[in-house]
Amino acid sequence: MDIIQRLLHKVSLGVPSPRRSRPPHPPALNTPEQWQAYWEAQGQPWRREPEIDRQRQAELAQRRDIVPDIKQSIYPFKGVKLSRADIEWLLATHEAGRGPVNWSDESQHRRLGIDLRGADLRRTDLSFLPLARLQSSLSWSERNKATLEQRTMAAARMEGVNMNFAHLERALLHDVHLEQANLSRAFLEQANLRGAYLDRARLSYAHFKGAYLRGASLKKTNFCDAFLEGARLNDVLLSDEKGVGPLVADAHWDAVNLAVVRWSQIHLLGDEYEAWQKTRDGQMKDNATQLDEHERAVRANRQLAIALQSQGLNEVAARFSYRAQVLQRRVYWFEMFQQRVKLRQRGQALGAWLFSWFLFLLAGYGYKPGRSFLVYLLVIVGFTALYLGLDGQLAWYEAIVVSMTAFHGRGFSPSTFSPGDPLSIASAFEAFVGLIIEVTFIATLTQRFFNK
Numbered sequence: 001m002d003i004i005q006r007l008l009h010k011v012s013l014g015v016p017s018p019r020r021s022r023p024p025h026p027p028a029l030n031t032p033e034q035w036q037a038y039w040e041a042q043g044q045p046w047r048r049e050p051e052i053d054r055q056r057q058a059e060l061a062q063r064r065d066i067v068p069d070i071k072q073s074i075y076p077f078k079g080v081k082l083s084r085a086d087i088e089w090l091l092a093t094h095e096a097g098r099g100p101v102n103w104s105d106e107s108q109h110r111r112l113g114i115d116l117r118g119a120d121l122r123r124t125d126l127s128f129l130p131l132a133r134l135q136s137s138l139s140w141s142e143r144n145k146a147t148l149e150q151r152t153m154a155a156a157r158m159e160g161v162n163m164n165f166a167h168l169e170r171a172l173l174h175d176v177h178l179e180q181a182n183l184s185r186a187f188l189e190q191a192n193l194r195g196a197y198l199d200r201a202r203l204s205y206a207h208f209k210g211a212y213l214r215g216a217s218l219k220k221t222n223f224c225d226a227f228l229e230g231a232r233l234n235d236v237l238l239s240d241e242k243g244v245g246p247l248v249a250d251a252h253w254d255a256v257n258l259a260v261v262r263w264s265q266i267h268l269l270g271d272e273y274e275a276w277q278k279t280r281d282g283q284m285k286d287n288a289t290q291l292d293e294h295e296r297a298v299r300a301n302r303q304l305a306i307a308l309q310s311q312g313l314n315e316v317a318a319r320f321s322y323r324a325q326v327l328q329r330r331v332y333w334f335e336m337f338q339q340r341v342k343l344r345q346r347g348q349a350l351g352a353w354l355f356s357w358f359l360f361l362l363a364g365y366g367y368k369p370g371r372s373f374l375v376y377l378l379v380i381v382g383f384t385a386l387y388l389g390l391d392g393q394l395a396w397y398e399a400i401v402v403s404m405t406a407f408h409g410r411g412f413s414p415s416t417f418s419p420g421d422p423l424s425i426a427s428a429f430e431a432f433v434g435l436i437i438e439v440t441f442i443a444t445l446t447q448r449f450f451n452k
Contacts, residue, residue, distance in 0.1 A: 044092060044099075046128050049085035060086060061093075068115065070138065070146055073153035078118030084125050090114050091130065100130040103169040103187075109133075113171070116156050123160040127182075130167045137174035140192065151175050151195075199240075220270045221246040229254040233261050243267030247274070249300035253307040263308075263316045271300035272327060291334040298327045322367040329356040359444060362437065366444035375437060380404060383430045390422050402427065407434035
């Protein structure tokens, strides 16, 4: 079993291994594998860095004894750049050696985690660490009494931090800068991220059960596959200046109150924005990549629309359903040009693409019925002009009457018309066109309003 598998097996539930007698600390421990085995032998499988020297230990211990003062913005590690090795030592020696908070033990839920308020953790690798009840900002009650400057000074700097698989249950992350942070698969149950800056953060597969995100900035945040059960999203900022929202494909919206989110601020989801980009990391995307991204964007819009509709937010849901239909048309296009696709499949994709365009132009897939009225007028006017050209004796208003009756298939025909007459042929053709348009329009609206 490799290092990652051992970490997943022992750390994912936050349960430490049984403590063994401390082995000697030989100076030959230099490789990650040796240190991993050494810390596992001590029941600390989340550690992997060499232990910091005694001078650094004394410095951190002295700082840890500093009494915090919110009014003066004094905190033990304010402005101090901390490495992973530093954090591992602070966790191991927390509360006189009691160690980190074990969230799987309910008796420890009232314990406070290590105090990192004001610390500099930018781009530090804190993956897999047991950081439950971490103090990286003011608590709820402290924050309400503090000034904006005091809140800012208390928040740790965590831009670009890697907390993949980290345990952050009930962590205090108010107002913390987490831009471009990696919180994938992190355990954030009951974590408080009010006012946190999560722009472009990766939160895929993260667990947010009961997390508090009120006022958080979530511009282009990646929520794909995240578990958002019961997360509170009041007043969150979801879009950037272009109206691009977060990535939400396969996110789990169970028990999330979506009615408190200002969906009007989002013009398109981040999944769709990425799909429309023709390059990635400076390289042109191939057809397979574009197909995959468009399929994911379709899925994201449809899943969000279903979640919104289940909470009665039908008008908002309709907007994302419409975007899903537009993207689905692009999916058909890229399916035509995939490698190792049979000719028959390409033909089916072409037919679906053309029919999708027809539905788009006719009624906007049922979400823009005004287009049908415009199409109706264009057909009536076009055939009116045709009738006038074929029979110069018709008055313009008579041509309109003929066109309208023919469109609706009423069978009206002046006595001067004969079955083989060009006017009769044109009238029959218009009746056929009208039938196609009416049937399609009714079917599209039925799909739109009744999900049939």
